Amino acid sequence: MELHDENPFKIRSYQSALNSLERGDADIMSLSEQELSKTPGVGKSILEAILSLKASESFPQLDQLIEKTPQGILEVLQIKGLGPKKVKTLWEELGITSTHELMEACQSGKVAKIKGFGEKTQETIIQNLEFKASNAGKWLYADIEEVIEQLSKILEEQISDAEVKVVGEFARKMEIISTAEWLIGSDALFAKKKQIKAVENFEVDLKSSGPLCLRGKIKDLDLNFAVHFCELKEFAAKHYSLSASPLHLQTLIDEQETVADKLMKNGFKDDTEFFNQNNLQYIPIEMREGFDEISLAKEAKIPQLLEEKDLKGILHNHSTYSDGKHSLRQMAEYCKELGYEYLGISDHSRTASYAGGLEIEKVLKQHEEIDTLNQELAPFRIFKGIESDILGDGSLDYPEEILSKFDFIVSSVHSILNMDITRATNRLLTAIKNPYTTILGHPTGRLLLRREGYPIDHKTIIDACAEHNVVIEINANPWRLDLDWRWVRYAMEKGVKLAINPDAHEMEGYADMKYGVLVGRKGGLTSHLTLNAMNREEITQYFENRKAKIKQTN
Ligand SMILES: [Zn+2]
Numbered sequence: 001m002e003l004h005d006e007n008p009f010k011i012r013s014y015q016s017a018l019n020s021l022e023r024g025d026a027d028i029m030s031l032s033e034q035e036l037s038k039t040p041g042v043g044k045s046i047l048e049a050i051l052s053l054k055a056s057e058s059f060p061q062l063d064q065l066i067e068k069t070p071q072g073i074l075e076v077l078q079i080k081g082l083g084p085k086k087v088k089t090l091w092e093e094l095g096i097t098s099t100h101e102l103m104e105a106c107q108s109g110k111v112a113k114i115k116g117f118g119e120k121t122q123e124t125i126i127q128n129l130e131f132k133a134s135n136a137g138k139w140l141y142a143d144i145e146e147v148i149e150q151l152s153k154i155l156e157e158q159i160s161d162a163e164v165k166v167v168g169e170f171a172r173k174m175e176i177i178s179t180a181e182w183l184i185g186s187d188a189l190f191a192k193k194k195q196i197k198a199v200e201n202f203e204v205d206l207k208s209s210g211p212l213c214l215r216g217k218i219k220d221l222d223l224n225f226a227v228h229f230c231e232l233k234e235f236a237a238k239h240y241s242l243s244a245s246p247l248h249l250q251t252l253i254d255e256q257e258t259v260a261d262k263l264m265k266n267g268f269k270d271d272t273e274f275f276n277q278n279n280l281q282y283i284p285i286e287m288r289e290g291f292d293e294i295s296l297a298k299e300a301k302i303p304q305l306l307e308e309k310d311l312k313g314i315l316h317n318h319s320t321y322s323d324g325k326h327s328l329r330q331m332a333e334y335c336k337e338l339g340y341e342y343l344g345i346s347d348h349s350r351t352a353s354y355a356g357g358l359e360i361e362k363v364l365k366q367h368e369e370i371d372t373l374n375q376e377l378a379p380f381r382i383f384k385g386i387e388s389d390i391l392g393d394g395s396l397d398y399p400e401e402i403l404s405k406f407d408f409i410v411s412s413v414h415s416i417l418n419m420d421i422t423r424a425t426n427r428l429l430t431a432i433k434n435p436y437t438t439i440l441g442h443p444t445g446r447l448l449l450r451r452e453g454y455p456i457d458h459k460t461i462i463d464a465c466a467e468h469n470v471v472i473e474i475n476a477n478p479w480r481l482d483l484d485w486r487w488v489r490y491a492m493e494k495g496v497k498l499a500i501n502p503d504a505h506e507m508e509g510y511a512d513m514k515y516g517v518l519v520g521r522k523g524g525l526t527s528h529l530t531l532n533a534m535n536r537e538e539i540t541q542y543f544e545n546r547k548a549k550i551k552q553t554n
């Protein structure tokens with residue numbers, strides 16, 4: 001509607017209806033006409049649109065708008081930093097109706113010359129277009145997990161008398177998946193290949209396939225697949241080599257032979273036996289990355305990795321006090337119901353006005369509600385937290401008398417993301433040195449496949465967290481997974497604790513902790529160094545000790 005200059009009041013009415021529907025708990029599609037009409041913001045025409053959507057997956061106004069919009073414009077609208085207004089200008093002034101045309105116009109400098117754009121905007125558009133192109137066909141682990149599991153089932157059912165296993169990035173629990181891969185072991189390979197070609201979901205591309213591997217695309221999905229084949233006697237070795245990273249395979253086990261060399265010998269029935277034969281401790285698949293896991297395994301120093309069941313509480317969550325969907329009570333009761341011992345609530349701080357950040361009065365009101373709920377829900381406990389914006393100069397978002405009222409504080413950057421490494425690192429360092437910072441939230445601000453994080457000097461940041469006893473978050477939202485698992489090892493070496501935080505904005509968000517655990521394990525994380533693996537008593541003590549220290553130094 002914005003693209004086509006529709007009446008601004010109409011646009012706003014759609015927006016407010018959408019906001020109010022999204023805030024509600026119920027699935028719009030399951031609400032009755034009567035219930036829908038009672039929803040604030042849902043007037044007659046929007047009600048009609050929803051009813052039509054239910055019946056035919058579209059509605060006339062939408063059809064008309066799509067009709068007069070070139071297909072490519074919809075893609076241009078998805079480029080970060082380009083709102084409908086800018087897209088409209090590009091369309092009208094330069095006739096741009098596709099991302100391809102947009103790139104050409106940027107490269108020839110035409111975009112910078114349009115009023116309201118300029119060199120900097122043009123540069124940002126180029127970067128975002130490149131980022132988008134480099135991410136085509138890539139998926140977040142969490143978004144593609146179900147599909148891969150379903151396809152595995154289909155393969156197992158349809159390929160009879162064969163060993164079928166997932167290999168590749170998915171087997172190694174990578175945060176981003178670019179190819180779904182399987183290995184099929186059978187002594188009747190020719191027949192198996194024929195069977196695969198007959199499976200509907202797999203569109204085989206013979207040009208990129210070979211004698212021992214079929215490649216192609218999953219039907220109706222922008223996802224590449226590879227199905228590898230081998231004889232049964234090679235299955236264990238192939239499974240190993242197709243699951244590990246190339247770097248891992250090139251690592252020397254002894255003075256002469258690498259993992260890959262040893263695998264060629266094929267004399268083992270599974271990976272456990274392989275490790276035994278080579279005097280190595282078992283290395284979980286997700287750790288086979290080519291870091292230091294082989295030398296750790298030689299010295300039997302592969303740790304017992306963190307598991308979901310080790311987590312005793314959930315920190316960093318939002319409620320309706322700021323931009324969450326569920327009330328504090330709902331968030332707490334559900335957390336308790338799931339069997340956790342405590343919840344850390346950390347709504348947005350006051351500067352984050354776009355996310356309903358809390359003014360001081362609201363903080364105090366929330367604290368009162370927490371006290372009441374804690375009496376009611378005991379021994380379950382809600383900890384009073386806040387996700388304090390790290391302001392431009394690195395300071396936190398409230399005066400000290402308010403900061404001192406919280407049990408814990410997650411300090412995060414949410415604004416002015418366009419920083420060079422020195423500025424970003426210094427900004428975080430100032431926040432880390434602030435004695436009220438308990439946890440450093442999503443350290444780089446990245447959104448996987450959507451936005452690169454601001455650059456930081458990871459070692460300097462981790463060293464500072466070690467010195468100032470600050471916990472680093474592994475934000476478990478599948479878009480973030482930030483701190484990146486590649487830095488978990490270094491943090492652990494320095495004795496820095498990590499917190500697996502779902503950053504839940506609704507009750508269902510707690511389930512994301514699973515992804516935080518997956519990447520934590522990739523980095524070698526143990527329960528010992530995980531903050532929220534502490535039980536209620538331990539973490540109460542932990543928060544209290546930290547606060548007592550601030551008092552001493554003041
Ligand atoms: Zn945040």
Ligand SMILES: [Zn+2]
Nearest residue numbers: 316318387503
């Ligand atoms: Zn948050």
